[in-house]
Structure formats: C-alpha cells, structure tokens
Amino acid sequence: MKNRLLLVEGKNDQHVIYALCHAYGIAENVFDVAPAGGVDQLLDSIPVRLKQSDLKRLAVIVDADDDITRTWERLANQIRKSAMAELPRAPDVDGTCLNLKDGIRFGVWIMPDNRLTGILEDFVARLVPTGDCLLPQVDKFLSDIPPENRRFSRQKQPKSRIHAWLAVQSDPGMPLGQAITATFLNAQADAVRPFIDWLHRALVH
Amino acid sequence: MLTSFEVHGFRAFSQLTIERLGRVNLIVGKNNSGKSSLLEALRVYRTAGSPFVLGEILRAHDEVLNPSDMGLEVAQLAALFHGRNPRPFSDKISLGPKSAPQQRLVLRPVFVRDGLNPIRSQPAGTSEEVTEEAAAADPNVRAALSIELGGREMCVDADMISGRRSRMTGLGQGPTWISATGADNELVSRWWDVIVLNPESENRVVKCLRPIAPVERMTLVERPERRGRMFMVRLKGETGSTPLRSFGDGMARMFQIAIAMEFASRTGFVWAWMSQWSIGESLPLAPTLLLDEAENGIHYSVLADFWRFVFKVAQQNGVQVFATSHSWDCIEGFQVAASENSAADGVLIRLERHDQGTKAVLFDADELRIVSRDEIEVR
Numbered sequence: 001m002k003n004r005l006l007l008v009e010g011k012n013d014q015h016v017i018y019a020l021c022h023a024y025g026i027a028e029n030v031f032d033v034a035p036a037g038g039v040d041q042l043l044d045s046i047p048v049r050l051k052q053s054d055l056k057r058l059a060v061i062v063d064a065d066d067d068i069t070r071t072w073e074r075l076a077n078q079i080r081k082s083a084m085a086e087l088p089r090a091p092d093v094d095g096t097c098l099n100l101k102d103g104i105r106f107g108v109w110i111m112p113d114n115r116l117t118g119i120l121e122d123f124v125a126r127l128v129p130t131g132d133c134l135l136p137q138v139d140k141f142l143s144d145i146p147p148e149n150r151r152f153s154r155q156k157q158p159k160s161r162i163h164a165w166l167a168v169q170s171d172p173g174m175p176l177g178q179a180i181t182a183t184f185l186n187a188q189a190d191a192v193r194p195f196i197d198w199l200h201r202a203l204v205h
Numbered sequence: 206m207l208t209s210f211e212v213h214g215f216r217a218f219s220q221l222t223i224e225r226l227g228r229v230n231l232i233v234g235k236n237n238s239g240k241s242s243l244l245e246a247l248r249v250y251r252t253a254g255s256p257f258v259l260g261e262i263l264r265a266h267d268e269v270l271n272p273s274d275m276g277l278e279v280a281q282l283a284a285l286f287h288g289r290n291p292r293p294f295s296d297k298i299s300l301g302p303k304s305a306p307q308q309r310l311v312l313r314p315v316f317v318r319d320g321l322n323p324i325r326s327q328p329a330g331t332s333e334e335v336t337e338e339a340a341a342a343d344p345n346v347r348a349a350l351s352i353e354l355g356g357r358e359m360c361v362d363a364d365m366i367s368g369r370r371s372r373m374t375g376l377g378q379g380p381t382w383i384s385a386t387g388a389d390n391e392l393v394s395r396w397w398d399v400i401v402l403n404p405e406s407e408n409r410v411v412k413c414l415r416p417i418a419p420v421e422r423m424t425l426v427e428r429p430e431r432r433g434r435m436f437m438v439r440l441k442g443e444t445g446s447t448p449l450r451s452f453g454d455g456m457a458r459m460f461q462i463a464i465a466m467e468f469a470s471r472t473g474f475v476w477a478w479m480s481q482w483s484i485g486e487s488l489p490l491a492p493t494l495l496l497d498e499a500e501n502g503i504h505y506s507v508l509a510d511f512w513r514f515v516f517k518v519a520q521q522n523g524v525q526v527f528a529t530s531h532s533w534d535c536i537e538g539f540q541v542a543a544s545e546n547s548a549a550d551g552v553l554i555r556l557e558r559h560d561q562g563t564k565a566v567l568f569d570a571d572e573l574r575i576v577s578r579d580e581i582e583v584r
Binding site (some may be wrong): 002034036041044045047048049051052053054 | 555557566568572575576578579581582583584
C-alpha cells in the first residue's frame with residue numbers, strides 16, 4: 001500500500017525484511033520497503049518523506065553503529081526539522097512508535113536491538129541456530145587472522161562473521177535474505193519476535 | 206513579487222494559506238484539489254478585482270447568467286464565493302499576502318443605488334435596514350460587488366462583470382495567463398507585436414523552440430485569405446517558411462509560453478481597470494505568468510529544457526511564475542532547473558483538501574532534489 005512505508009539503509013536490509021515478513025505471514029502489499037543509498041541519504045530523506053502524499057505510516061530501520069546515542073540524536077534532528085514531534089530521549093527497547101502531527105504514525109528500530117551498538121548483521125547472527133557447531137569455528141578463523149592481514153574494520157566484523165558462516169553451509173554463499181527463506185537462518189529465533197511485534201505496531205495494525 | 210498568499214472564501218477555498226512562494230512556483234495536487242482555482246485567485250488579486258477577469262472566470266465555468274433575467278439577485282456573482290450563497294455586506298472574499306493587511310483585496314456582495322454607490326447596511330431591526338426583499342422592491346437598487354484594496358473601494362455591477370456593459374479588451378488585462386488548452390491566437394499575436402521589437406526577446410523565444418526543431422526565425426504574417434494572422438517558422442538550412450501549426454500542438458504551446466514569458470515582463474502596460482482607481486501604490490505592478498497544466502503537449506524529454514528557460518527568463522526579467530501540473534516528468538524537469546538556478550528560488554506546492562480547508566505542502570529546491578533522487582510521490 002502506497003501510504004505505509006518502511007525506510008531501510010540498503011538492499012541487504014530490504015531483503016532481510018522481505019524474508020522475515022514472509023516467514024511471519026505479513027503480506028507483501030501491507031507496506032512498501034524503500035532502500036536508501038546508505039544511512040546519510042536515509043536520514044536526510046525523512047523530512048521530505050513525511051511530506052509524501054497520502055502517507056499514513058512511516059517506519060525507519062537504522063544501524064546503531066558505534067554510538068547508539070549519536071545515531072538516535074541524528075534521527076531526532078531530522079524529526080525536529082519536520083516540526084512534527086519530538087522523539088523521546090532514548091529508543092524504546094521494544095522499538096519506538098509514536099504519533100506525529102497530521103495523524104502520521106512513525107516508528108524506529110535501531111539494529112540490532114535498540115540497546116547495543118552494532119549493525120544489521122549482529123541481528124542476523126542471532127538467527128544462526130542455537131548450538132550450531134560451525135559458528136565457533138568461524139569465530140576462531142576470524143580471530144586467527146593476524147592484525148596486519150585484517151582487511152575489514154572492527155565495525156564490519158559482524159558482516160565478515162555472518163558471511164563466513166554462510167560460506168560453509170550446504171548451499172555456500174547465500175545472501176542474508178535468501179538464507180532466511182531457505183531456513184539456514186532460523187526466523188523463529190528469540191531475537192526476532194520483538195522485531196516482528198514492532199513491525200506490527202508500526203506498520204500493520 | 207508575492208512572498209506568501211492567503212485565500213479566504215473564494216470558490217473552492219474556505220481558507221488556504223501558502224506560507225512561502227518562490228519566483229517560479231509549480232502547483233500540484235489531486236483532481237479537484239483547487240489548482241486552477243488558485244490560479245484564478247492569483248489572477249483576481251493581480252488585477253485588483255478587474256470585472257473583466259471576474260467575468261472571464263465565471264464564463265469559463267458556465268456560471269455567468271444574463272443579468273436582465275436575474276433582476277436584483279446576487280446569483281450571478283455567487284459562484285465566486287465559497288458556498289455559493291454569500292450574504293450581502295457580510296460574507297466576503299479576501300486575497301493577499303500574509304501579514305500585509307493593506308495589500309489585501311476584499312470582495313463583498315452589496316446593493317447599490319444611483320450609479321455605483323453602495324448602500325451601507327444598517328443595523329438589523331431599524332427602519333433603515335436594507336433587506337433583499339426591500340431592495341427588490343426598489344427599482345433604483347441593484348446588486349453589485351464591492352472591491353476594496355488599501356483603504357479604497359470601488360463597486361462594479363453585474364452588467365460590468367457579465368460583459369454586457371463596458372467590455373474591456375486589450376492587452377493590459379492582467380497577468381499573462383495561458384489556460385490548459387492554450388491562449389487565443391489573436392492575443393498571442395499582439396504579445397508578439399510588443400516583444401519583437403527587442404531582438405534579445407525574439408532570440409530567447411526562438412531558442413526555446415530549438416530542443417524541438419532547428420528554428421532559425423519566426424515571423425507573423427497575414428493569412429492568405431485575410432482572416433487574421435499566423436506564425437511562420439523558418440528552419441535552419443531551409444529557404445522557405447512553414448506555418449507554426451504544422452509542427453503540432455507541443456511546439457505551438459512552447460511558443461505561446463515563451464512569448465508569454467517575454468511579454469509578462471513588460472511593465473509598461475498599466476491595466477485599464479487599475480488605472481481607473483489609481484491603486485498602483487497599494488498594489489505595485491508585478492509581472493506575473495500563470496500557466497495551467499504546464500506540460501500539455503510537451504514531450505517529457507524536453508521538459509527539463511523548458512523549465513530551464515522558464516527559470517532563466519523569470520529570474521532575468523523579474524517575472525513571477527505560477528504553473529500547475531499533473532505530471533511526474535514535469536516535476537522532475539522542474540527540479541533539475543530549480544537545482545541549477547538556486548538564485549531563482551523554485552518552490553513546489555501541493556494542495557490537499559481537508560474538512561477544515563485546503564492545505565498547502567511546500568518543497569524547496571533542496572527537498573526537490575531528494576524527491577527526485579528517491580522518487581518520492583509528491584503529487
């Protein structure tokens with residue numbers, strides 16, 4: 001439906017959302033998912049998106065990155081620019097939802113869990129089945145890389161981790177979204193339920 | 206230049222406030238959101254309530270009635286008022302910038318007696334009270350419209366508006382306006398007569414057409430059968446000329462708009478109506494172009510060039526432009542030109558109808574860049 005919209009940082013995020021919605025029976029036409037060209041473009045589009053025609057619900061998923069407070073502040077500034085409301089001082093641990101002026105409902109989820117620093121891939125890592133024997137081996141593989149050979153930054157480590165794990169599954173190298181659909185990653189993991197509940201509150205009901 | 210605009214009680218608008226206007230304004234919105242009504246309100250304002258323009262608006266909507274049939278009733282003016290049933294002396298139309306009451310134009314239905322002197326409404330219940338029934342009984346009393354601006358007041362009667370009396374024609378009738386279906390060829394010819402004496406103006410007009418065809422020169426000639434005049438085009442590399450209308454509607458429309466832009470900046474024309482009551486000091490002449498359904502007949506691939514031309518001439522000649530559109534391609538072309546011409550201040554305005562009135566949602570050039578980048582639906 002054109003009047004309910006979820007903004008995400010990029011295409012990876014978009015595919016993960018699609019896969020999780022499918023797993024939880026949220027139909028494709030309930031809301032649109034628009035991938036931005038990165039977090040900066042997503043943030044600066046928020047005041048403009050809020051002026052989109054016929055908009056009833058707007059939700060946003062961004063990575064906490066290194067400093068969740070800073071990310072939250074950037075979001076709060078964009079909402080302030082639109083003069084439609086003030087975000088609460090900190091994100092709700094179950095995901096934030098509030099009503100803006102003009103009756104628009106606005107929601108925010110900070111990956112991975114509205115509390116910790118991190119990125120989408122930290123959240124996805126919680127979908128690795130409990131007790132999986134390959135994950136510890138992946139961790140050892142990563143920690144064995146000498147510092148001078150480590151090409152990925154510390155911030156990107158969760159990406160290396162989950163993709164290294166996906167590289168050694170029976171269908172190696174699946175992208176995140178597909179891996180959820182193919183049930184290599186477990187959509188019923190504990191970490192997912194609060195996220196789906198927030199999606200419902202923000203965009204479905 | 207108008208920097209904001211408020212409309213009360215005019216046609217579709219009980220109340221509309223546009224907080225900020227730019228030099229070039231593109232108005233979008235759903236069907237029936239009031240886009241054309243807004244252009245009409247601007248026309249009325251910019252001509253200080255010219256009865257010629259009021260009549261034209263009513264005629265365009267099939268709303269003007271034969272005054273001799275209606276006698277005293279204000280019915281023939283009613284369609285201008287929101288709710289179509291204005292109470293004499295109390296209901297009113299108010300148009301003008303925010304926070305500048307001395308520049309507001311106010312129109313009110315009144316009764317007049319002995320020429321165009323309004324009968325002041327008296328307190329209810331007194332022997333002096335003027336009711337519609339009492340006025341109907343008095344053969345000297347007629348329905349009329351009071352027009353007030355900057356502390357001055359004029360009255361016009363239904364005959365003047367319907368055009369039965371003192372039909373005012375001519376070039377100086379108000380802001381240059383082009384309807385969705387185009388401007389009258391005779392009018393366009395007269396605009397051309399004015400601008401052709403200035404080679405720079407003529408060159409700019411010709412240049413505007415080059416994205417469509419390699420036009421080198423335009424001329425206006427008598428038709429062979431002597432019924433008015435027609436435009437001829439000479440293309441680069443050709444010796445003969447071809448009628449403009451051979452090139453199709455899109456070219457003809459671009460041409461009309463290009464001439465209108467040049468003509469709009471000629472402030473030498475004092476509109477006949479406005480000179481009648483010398484309100485020039487209250488309402489300074491401000492070159493204005495009004496363009497309904499800007500993109501009609503123009504292919505999407507030339508829209509960016511079209512808007513570049515509009516922005517350039519608007520900025521150069523000090524013309525304020527108001528255009529309406531339904532088209533996404535038109536918005537994209539507008540955005541490209543707006544971002545290239547930040548000095549010219551382009552604004553997109555979406556009109557939305559709500560129960561409480563009409564709302565205007567504004568987008569400046571920076572926001573339009575994001576609209577285009579992310580393909581955000583703003584219409």
